[in-house]
Structures are given as C-alpha cells and as structure tokens.
Amino acid sequence: MSAGADPAVRVAGAGFRYARGTAGDLAAEGVSGISFELAPGTVTLLCGASGSGKTTALRMLNGLVPQFHRGELTGEVTVAGDTVPTRPLHEAGRTTGMVFQNPRTGFFTDAVLAELAFGSENLGADRDTTVARVRAAAAATGVTGLLGRGLGGLSGGQTQQVAFAAAIAAEPPVLLLDEPSSNLSAEAIGRLRRLIAEQRAAGRAIVVAEHRLHFLRDLVDQVLYFREGRIERRFDGESFFALDEATRRDLGLRRLTAPDRPAPPAPPAEAAGTGLELHSVRFGYRGRPVLDIDRVAFPAGRITALTGPNGCGKTTLARIICGLADPARGGEIRLAGRRLRAAARARASYIVMQDVGRQLFADTVAGEVTLGLDRAAAAAVDVDGLLAELDLAGLQGRHPQSLSGGQRQRLVLASALAQDKRVHILDEPTSGVGRAHLEAIAARMRALADAGAVVVVVTHDEELIEACADHEVHLPAVNRVAGAGAAD
Structure with missing residues (x-):
C-alpha cells in the first residue's frame, strides 16, 4: 500500500464469540x-484447519457478525471507510x-437473472x-447460458459460478470468497483464477478463505494462517508458495502445486458381478437431457x-443410484446381479x-451419527x-x-460410516477440508471398500483422487457414457 493511501479493510484487535441458545451464553468458538489491513488491488489468503476461524473473519468484514450471527464483537473493523458493526446490514452490498x-x-431469489440483478437493484x-452489470458479470463468469434458469436446478459447480457472478455484479470495492473453488472442475477453477486476477487488476481488495491452494500461486499478496481462532503466522505470497514440504505438512496445508497424476483406470467389465451395474440409464429435467449412459459398472471393494x-x-x-430419482423407462440398475427398484436402492445405499446441511436433523453431534438406526x-x-x-472429538x-462447513461435512461422513450399507456415494466430500481431514476421509473410504462396499466418490478434487481412487468413470459434457470405461 502506498504511503498515505487508505486501506480497503482495517481490522484491529478484533474478536468475536458466538452466542448459543436462547440464553445467549457465549461459546469458546470464534476469533x-x-x-x-488490506490494500485496494490486493489478494489476501486466509488458510488453516477447518474451524480455525476463517469464515468468522469473513463474517466480521460483511457485518454478518454480530448483526446476523449473535455474539460479542470486540475491537475495530472498518471496510471501505465504514465502521462495520454500526452500519445497517442492508448497506453491506x-x-x-x-x-x-x-x-x-x-441467494435472495430463485432465478439466476434475478439473483445477478438483485445487488444493483x-x-x-x-x-x-x-x-x-448483469451482462458483464455473466460473461466474465461463464454463466450467460444460465440466465434463463432457476437456481434450484443448477449443479453445485454452476451454483458456485452464479454466486461469484452475483458477488461482482454490483461492483463492490471488497470481495469475500469462502472456499470459492469447492465443487468446481479444473476448467472452472482456471476461470476462477482469471476472475480473481481481473478483479484484483480492477482495484478491488479480495479475501479468499481456501483449503485448495495451488491455483492461487502468483495471485496472492499476503497470507494469514489461522489456528484456533488466532492469526498464528503471516507470509507474503512469494514466501508462502516457496514453503518446503515439511513445513507445509506441519501446517496441515494442502498442495502448493497442482497434482500431476495419471488417471486411474476405468472399472473392469467383470466388476459388475459383485458390484453395481447400470444399463441404458437416461434422465432429463423438463425435456432437457442430462444423462445418457449405455453401460457403466462400479465394482465392490473399490x-x-x-x-x-x-x-x-x-x-x-x-x-439415481441411491434411489432418490429413477431413470427413464428402460433403465436398469443392478447390485451383485440383482435388479433394484428405487426403494431397494435406497435401503442398500447411503x-x-x-x-x-440438508442431511443434519438431530439436535446434537452424537445423536446425528446414529440417527435412523x-x-x-x-x-x-x-x-x-x-x-x-x-477430528470431531469433544463436539x-x-x-x-x-x-x-468442513466439520459438518465430516459429521455426515461419520453418520454414513455408522450405517451398514452396501453402496456408499460421497458427493464432493472434501469441499472445505484441509490436508489432514482429506487424508482421514480417504482412509475411511478405503475402510468401507475393504469391507466389500461399493464406494463412489463424486469429485473434482485431484488430491482426493490421487489419495484413494482405484478407478475413474468420467461423464463427458455430452452426458453420454458408452461403455464400462466412459471416455470423453
């Protein structure tokens, strides 16, 4: 920051403790x-273990604490000249x-176009x-083709892209990104990187809380490493991405360079005998084709x-596999050679x-693990x-x-592990988790497979694939899988 320039963000001696329950007792968790301080035209990375305080720090900057999440805020928080705790929450945009x-x-609306227009309106x-602004934001994020769609029908990655478009559409001076690469494909992460670079060049101060780090190389100006609610270490971008492997692992960080892995082999055709086999599975939403699969197998024990x-x-x-939806007429799903209808698939899978958040129903963490048993x-x-x-002991x-977010992800995984199911499907199980938790999740999936279960992990996470995948089935953009190995 040049001499005399005002910071875009200034946080001084700040802390926050969440209020719990109707009595408003203060929890130990927070920061x-x-x-x-953040200068205009810079990128600051917040990193550290899940639950270390990164999301709370972001909430302090947009006023969600203490005006939405109740609790006790101390210290000074100033964003673009506004004292955040005293500013009306509706002015945060x-x-x-x-x-x-x-x-x-x-999101505030139920349609992509309305959501992108909401901030400016x-x-x-x-x-x-x-x-x-809407046209520019949609073009920049690659969501122009989604402007006529409802938000409820989007994939996780598409939802992430729309959220970024909505965030930049009103042209705020500060951008706050909480795990923005989660659920994104490699192509979409490349687009995210370009977007961050463009927003930085436009003079915005950008704060990114992330576990997936490698795509931010050469973009980050400063790094704040959080541990147990405090900033334990500070780096400039160059020195952070030059950390040696021992230090990186000691800090619990994911890779600082992109994984370079050979693709796991396709499942063998003979895997269908004991595992899961899909034939002629086709599906669409309101006349829009989504899936067109001739045949694919997911082996047991892998x-x-x-x-x-x-x-x-x-x-x-x-x-479809777990019985929450049915393929079009003619589709067939078999487990160990036996054809299963939706209800039977639901009983056999988790x-x-x-x-x-849609899967958490109990009022305690312990109760959630055994819910339904x-x-x-x-x-x-x-x-x-x-x-x-x-890593959920004591909770x-x-x-x-x-x-x-990362703790909730691991809690649902614990609930899945407690169920005696023959098929386990995990949809982006490592979004929002660091290295140690990724390795723990990979180990638990391996234990499920070793016990003979069919384990399918839906993921864009190259580090997770490298850590545990035996096979890979790739769904191409044209949504047609012709054989057991599924080629692009």
Missing part, C-alpha cells in the same frame, strides 16, 4: 485478537460482495446500469471416482450430499471413536448446524 461456502445460503441503480465438468450430471447420477444398531456404534477419527454435545 480473538486478530489484526490486519455497497462495500462487500460475498461468495459463501455454501453459495445457496447467500437493492442499492438503487437504474435499469440500464443494472442490465450492463473406490471409483466419478468425474466430469460442472453440470454434466454427476450429482443426478448419484441420486449418500453424503454436496450440501450436507434402531436401538441395538445404535448401541453397537463407537460414536466417540468415529468422531475422533474425523458430541454441539448442535450440528453450529459447526463449520
């Missing part, structure tokens, strides 16, 4: 004593645009200005990565959804052991929705 870890939680911009570009139908296929089955589950393996009494 404390954090200080930093003038200074910040936010992409949430779960983008759907930040809410701030009183005229029609011509709003239209120009981990198969289901990959493909955003919007190609991966999550739809996962829903899915960890992309948006795990009968008394005898629940008693046989080592709840404390499962939670400890997934048994917490409400599931009070956890961080």
